[in-house]
Structures are given as C-alpha cells and as structure tokens.
Amino acid sequence: MSDAKCGMRLQNVRKDFGKVPIIHGVDLEISEGDFVVFVGPSGCGKSTLLRMIAGLEEVTDGSIEIGGREVTDLDPSLRGIAMVFQSYALYPHMSVRDNLGFGLSMANVPKDEIARHVAEAARILKLDALLDRRPGQLSGGQRQRVAIGRAIVRKPEVFLFDEPLSNLDAELRVSMRIEIARLHKELGNTMIYVTHDQTEAMTLADKIVVLREGRIEQVGSPREVYENPDNTFVAGFIGSPRMNLLNGTIAGKTIDIAGSTILAHAHSLEGHSAVIVGLRPEHLEVVTAEPCTLAATVDFSEYLGGIGYLYCQLADGQTVTVEQREGEDYKAGDRISLSWRPEKLRLFSADGARIRP
Amino acid sequence: MTITTASPLASIARPRRRASMRQWTGILYVAPAMALVIVFFVVPLIFTVWMSLHNWPLIGQPSWIGLGNYTRMFSDARFFSALGFTAYYTVIATIAIFALAFPLALFVERQRTGVGFYRTVFFMPVVVGLATASLLWVWLANVDAGVFSSILRWFGITGRAANILATFDSAFALIIVMVVWKIVGFTMIILLTGLQAIPADLTEAARIDGANAWQRFTKLTLPLMRRTLALAFILSITGSVLAFDQFYIMTSGGPQNRMISVVYYIFNQSFVSFQLGYGSALSIALLGILVTLSVVQLRLLRVGDER
Ligand SMILES: Nc1ncnc2c1ncn2[C@@H]1O[C@H](COP(=O)(O)OP(=O)(O)OP(=O)(O)O)[C@@H](O)[C@H]1O
Ligand SMILES: [Mg+2]
Numbered sequence: 088m089s090d091a092k093c094g095m096r097l098q099n100v101r102k103d104f105g106k107v108p109i110i111h112g113v114d115l116e117i118s119e120g121d122f123v124v125f126v127g128p129s130g131c132g133k134s135t136l137l138r139m140i141a142g143l144e145e146v147t148d149g150s151i152e153i154g155g156r157e158v159t160d161l162d163p164s165l166r167g168i169a170m171v172f173q174s175y176a177l178y179p180h181m182s183v184r185d186n187l188g189f190g191l192s193m194a195n196v197p198k199d200e201i202a203r204h205v206a207e208a209a210r211i212l213k214l215d216a217l218l219d220r221r222p223g224q225l226s227g228g229q230r231q232r233v234a235i236g237r238a239i240v241r242k243p244e245v246f247l248f249d250e251p252l253s254n255l256d257a258e259l260r261v262s263m264r265i266e267i268a269r270l271h272k273e274l275g276n277t278m279i280y281v282t283h284d285q286t287e288a289m290t291l292a293d294k295i296v297v298l299r300e301g302r303i304e305q306v307g308s309p310r311e312v313y314e315n316p317d318n319t320f321v322a323g324f325i326g327s328p329r330m331n332l333l334n335g336t337i338a339g340k341t342i343d344i345a346g347s348t349i350l351a352h353a354h355s356l357e358g359h360s361a362v363i364v365g366l367r368p369e370h371l372e373v374v375t376a377e378p379c380t381l382a383a384t385v386d387f388s389e390y391l392g393g394i395g396y397l398y399c400q401l402a403d404g405q406t407v408t409v410e411q412r413e414g415e416d417y418k419a420g421d422r423i424s425l426s427w428r429p430e431k432l433r434l435f436s437a438d439g440a441r442i443r444p
Numbered sequence: 445m446t447i448t449t450a451s452p453l454a455s456i457a458r459p460r461r462r463a464s465m466r467q468w469t470g471i472l473y474v475a476p477a478m479a480l481v482i483v484f485f486v487v488p489l490i491f492t493v494w495m496s497l498h499n500w501p502l503i504g505q506p507s508w509i510g511l512g513n514y515t516r517m518f519s520d521a522r523f524f525s526a527l528g529f530t531a532y533y534t535v536i537a538t539i540a541i542f543a544l545a546f547p548l549a550l551f552v553e554r555q556r557t558g559v560g561f562y563r564t565v566f567f568m569p570v571v572v573g574l575a576t577a578s579l580l581w582v583w584l585a586n587v588d589a590g591v592f593s594s595i596l597r598w599f600g601i602t603g604r605a606a607n608i609l610a611t612f613d614s615a616f617a618l619i620i621v622m623v624v625w626k627i628v629g630f631t632m633i634i635l636l637t638g639l640q641a642i643p644a645d646l647t648e649a650a651r652i653d654g655a656n657a658w659q660r661f662t663k664l665t666l667p668l669m670r671r672t673l674a675l676a677f678i679l680s681i682t683g684s685v686l687a688f689d690q691f692y693i694m695t696s697g698g699p700q701n702r703m704i705s706v707v708y709y710i711f712n713q714s715f716v717s718f719q720l721g722y723g724s725a726l727s728i729a730l731l732g733i734l735v736t737l738s739v740v741q742l743r744l745l746r747v748g749d750e751r
Contacts, residue, residue: 143648164654176645180667189663190653241653 094119094277095140095245100149102135102301109135110301112149117279117294119154119244122271124288125281126324127298133281134249136298140279141170141247154244164193169238170247173254175230177222183233184218190241208236211273212266228259235270248280252287264290285327289313297321319439322365328396331371331407332435333364345401347381352429353444362442365433368396368410371425373417380424383407385417399423489731492724500721513725523726526709533616533705534684540624541680545631552632553639563636567629574626578693581622585609585694592618612699619690619703627683631676638672639665674745678738685734706730 095117102110110132117123125133138144140151142163150159158166169190177186187208188201196204209215212232222230231251238246251267252260264287271278271291282288288295289309297304297312297320304324305317316322322330335342335349337356342349344364356362374380383399386406397409397417409425417423434442496513500506517523552563569577584591585608593606609615642665650660666673688707691697697704704712710730714723 141648141652143651163648163652168652170649170652172645172649174643174645176643176649178646178649178664180670189650189655193654193659237649237653 094121094154095279096152097140098150098152100136100139100151101147102132102139102144103147108301110139110147113301113303115296115303115306117277119277120275122278122280122291122293123296124292124294125279125296125298126283126285126288127304128324129283131298132301133298135301137170137247137249137279137281140245141168142166143170164190167244168247169241169243169245170249171231171234171238171251173250175222175234175254177230177233177237179222182219182221183214183225183236186222186233187214187218187236187240190237204240204242208239211239211270212236227255228263231255231263232266235267239270239274244277246276246278248278250281250283253283260284260287267291285325288325295325297324299324316365316433317441319363319365319435322433322435326367328368328408328410330433331364331366331368333366333401333405333407334361335364336361341379344381345403345405347401348379349381350379350429351434352432354432354434354442355444356442359436359442361437363435363437363439365435366407366427366431368408370427370431371407371409372427373397373409373411373414373423374426376424377426380426381407383423383425385419385421385423387419388417390416397423399425492727495721496724496728498721500719500724502718502720506721509721513722514729516722517725517729522704523706523709526704526706529702529704530685530687530706533687534681536616536620537623537627537684537687538677538680540620541627541631542676544624545628545635545676548628548632549635549639553636563633566632569626570629572626574689575693577622577626578690581618582609582694585618609695610699612702615695615698615703619694622694623684623687623690627680631680634672634676634679635669638669638676641672642668670745674742677741677745681737681741682734685730685737 095115097113097115100110100113101108113136125136127133135144139146140153142158142161146159150157152158153166153168156167178189181189184205187205191201191204205218206215209218212235214229214232214236217225217229217233222233225233231254234251248267252263255263267280268291280287280291292309294306295309295312296306299320305312305321307315312321312325316325316330319332323332333344335344337343337360338348340351340356342351342356342362342364349364376382381401383401386398386400388398389396393412395411395416397411399407399409401407407425434444436442495506497508497510498506499509499512548566552559552566572580583589585593587593587607590608592608596606606614608618646664646668647660650664655663686707687705688711691703691705691708692711695703697708706726707730710723710726713719713726
C-alpha cells in the first residue's frame, strides 16, 4: 500500500495460448478501493485476464503492477491478491475452519493468530456456526461465503472474483450481491469482479470494463457505459433489452431509415454516407404520425405488468423494440410512429465508432 | 357380505403384487452376475472349506479330520517361512511400485507434447502376461545369451559372465525390477485417474494460498486421492501376496528354496505332495489374511467417511 494512488496497473498485457492470441494488449489503470467489473461475451478473455492478474496464467507480454509493485512474474501467493472461484474451490477434506486458515498456516502464522483471523472472517460473514463442518455439508450460498471468507483471511490488497454467483439461484444471487457490496464498503479493498450478469455489473461496479475478443472496448462508470457508449458493441452489450441499432443513410442534413426521415439533431454528419442510429427501447415513444418520426409495424407485443414491450419491424425488415410504460395496447399489424427526445439519440459511424455531437 | 369383505382385500393385494413383481424384476437383473459369483466363487469356496476339513489325497478316499489341517498349520515352520518371505516380497514390491508409479502418474497427468506416447509406453508391459514376462526376463538374465550379463560386464560391474539368478539378493532384485516393469503402468493409470479427478481450481486455490508443490501434494493431492490410493494399494498388495508365477518360472523357488511364496507353498502341498486337504486349509487361511489386510487398509485410509 505504498502507492495509494494506484490499486493496479496493466500495461500492454498480452496472452497467447500456443499460437493463438487471446488477449491483445490490454492497458488498464485501477485506483485503489475501486470495484471494477469485467463484462463481455463468453470467450472474450475475462477469466484469462483475471487469472493473469492472479498469477495463475503466465503473461505473454506486458506488465502488471499491484499496489505500485511490479508483480508480472511473481508467485500468486506473493501478489497480495485473493481469488474467489466460480466453483468455490473449497478443500473438500478440510473443515470450514481449516479452509479459512489454510493460507495462513502455509505462511507459518502462529496457531492462535490464525484462530483470531478465522474468527474475525467468520464474524464478518456470519459463518461462526459452520466452522466445524465440511464443505460438502454446506449449501451453495454458505460455500460461497466460505470461499469469500478464505479470501478475506488472507488480507489481500485486491480481491478477484470470477463469476462467483453464477452457481447460485436467483434469490440467493441477489442477497449475495448485496453482501459483496457491503463487504466492499466495509473492507474498502480494490475488487475485480467478472460476471455475465448485467444487474451485478451495474449495481456493484464503480467502473465497468467492457471486453470483446481480448480487447477493451470501453472503461467507465455504469452510467457512462450505459448512457455514453463509445461504440455499437458497448451500446448493444450493456442494457437489456438491448439498444436498437438502426442502419441509416445520409440524405443531406437528415438521416433516412427505411424510408423515414429523421433529424441528426446536434450531430455533424460530415464525411459519412451511412450511419448507425442508436435508440434505447425506453426512450422510444409511440406518437401520432408527423414528420421526422419513425414508421414501424407491430410484430407482437409483450405485457410484463407495469411495462410492456412492442417488437416492431421497419419497412426494410430491421427490428425495433419499444418499451411502453403506459398507453394503449397494440396488436400485431398495427402501424405506429415512433419518436424520442433529441438528446437520447446516439449516433455511430458505419464501422461502429461513436459520433459525438 | 362376501362382496364387501372381498373388495378391501383386493385393494390391498394389488399393490403388494406390484411390489413383488418389482422384486422379481430386480432379482432377474442381478441373476446372471449372481450365477457367475455362485458358480465360480461361492461353490469352490464351500468346496475348499469342505476339503480343508479332510485328509484328501489325490488318489484314494478322503477322510474327515475336522480342524486337523488348521492346527497342523501352526506348527508348520515352512509355512511360516513362506509367509515371512511373502510379506517381505509384498512390502518391497509395493514400495517399489508406488515409488515409481506416483512420479510417472504426475508426469503423464500434465498436458504435454507426446503424453499419449508416454502413457502407452509405460502401460505396455501390463498387457503382457506375468508368466510370459517371467520367461522373457529369465532369458534376459541368462548367463550366456542374456542382455543383463553383458551389460554388467560392459560397465565393469562384474568381471565375468554373471548369473543373476544364482544368489538370493540379485535374483530377488531382478524379480522386483521385473514386477515393477510389469505392474507400474497399471498402478500409474489408477493413480492418474485419481489425480485427474482433483479439480484444477483446488490446486490453483492452494497456489494462491501459498502452498508450494510439496505442500500441495501432501495436503491436497494425497488426501483427495484416498479412495484411489486404497484401490491401488489393495490391488498391489493382493497381487503381491498371491505372487507365484515369477518365483515358479524365474527361480523355481530360488536359491536354497528361499523364494517359496505362500501360493507356491500351497501349490507344492497340493500338487507336488498331493495333500489337497492341507492345501485347501492353507488357501482358506490365505483368504482370511487377504480379507483382513484389505479391511485394515480401508479403515486406515478411512474410505467411506468423506464429503
Ligand atoms: N488453457 C487454454 N488453452 C487454450 N485456449 C484457452 C485456454 N483457456 C482459455 N482459452 C481460450 O481463451 C479464450 C478466452 O477464454 P476465457 O476463459 O478467458 O473466456 P471468458 O471471457 O472468461 O468466457 P466465459 O464468460 O465463458 O467464462 C477462449 O476462446 C478460450 O477458448
Ligand atoms: Mg470465464
């Protein structure tokens, strides 16, 4: 903790498996105490990146610093990290107590001190009653708490989580998520968390790192990546249902989408012949037909209670999802017009990069 | 009246009939296996017990002598020396096999280039019959034509052509080497399955917890392989206790008859001295010893109480 500014720094980190490059030069800075979430589609290299930080996977090129200390080639146990695995990875033949204390006993910490640390972790995670059980005698949620407890006992600078909640049922996920958030507040450590789950990412993160095919697409707060995506990939990946991304062509100062003419508002269209228009379902509104609205035909509608979704088609077959909070019901085949507030429109070039106003 | 009493009875009888049907199907399924066990294990066992209670010459009338064969055993010095030699052989062979099988299993567990080749090569001798292997090694150890003799001479270890099978120690060492060569691949495969059953996550968690390779082996790998180890030990020990071919073929009982294993002794009593009753009694005693050894091992390795 010598360098309070830097929780972690990755510089041009690469990883090849054999001849196959998997991580293509990742640069990332994480301030101390941040809760950072890695998201991305399956196989994009989230786990690989996390495992390189942990030291379980060798780095092909580049360097990793933790707490201002270069750790690129350091043994995992000396990096000041602790990791929570998706499978929990508890030692099945040891009691919960021994699982928690294993790391300390490997470091030759005196017995009474181990007992003290274990007791403290058990108190934080409410594991006191379970200390003498074996992992096999615990529920999934309890096992996950033990796995987190084992990480706490090590008193790491950085916690690493690889999809820690994905083996739990929906209800338990929510409560464990809240528990992890509480833990972060209580301990104040840097945490790196890999997940598929949008809700986990949005609720837990100070900073979201969106990865695709071994490259960072965007780093930002949940609000930034949601409201201000750098490209169509991030725009489409963050948010559910996903943002509508509509292909349009430039016609002078306006954009033509499937025969409807819409305004580019503050965006400059200079140098583009085609663009991609991004509109989130909740920003679309069904209006009476007027100029500069998007004409669509309802394919089918879903009512979820409170909100509903209209799945529509444009004249050229592109699909649009509309979120409806109120208003009348529409049936398949109904022709509607869609409008939005100008500031909600996001514009991207044909190759996916954001065009900012 | 008759109708009213009959109907409840019928409703009870129907489920009972269904349950017994299910029982019969179950019995049908295990019947072939049961038949094999009964014909090839239970019946011979009972017959052996029956024989062991008789003075049973190969030709002539058997005569009932009760526990005579069993009491005779306790004053049979040659039986005890056979037991002693078998125990010695079992301990040495098992240690030698495991000392090599474990490193080999660890070696072929990793995904490395040519790992399939190594596994095959290490396993190959297993498919050779023990008797065949013994004959092969007798030939290899032959004074004049054998390879070992020339190699020893080449390196200047022995001055002239050496007869490895002529002295107890060198013959015993040769048999141990042969058995290790023959068996180690099998034990390796068993240990390999046990190693592969340990999730990689556990090893990685232990690495993060700061356990070095040796600590991971002793505190994680070994305890998690208890069942596999029990299986490998029981197979290895049982195999060694029942050793016969190698002593019969390679040394014919060894220099000064010092390589008579228990099975060899039983064979001698039964088919050389034609004392089938006594041979049977010895076999039953050996069975008792093996069962005891296996139970003790299962206890020691605490197989069963886990998870
Ligand atoms: N040991 C390995 N050898 C070869 N390729 C590997 C290895 N481990 C991972 N990969 C490859 O690296 C890529 C990234 O894998 P990784 O496990 O990091 O993905 P991920 O983002 O964690 O995916 P998921 O969300 O499904 O867990 C994948 O294409 C995978 O096939
Ligand atoms: Mg993963």
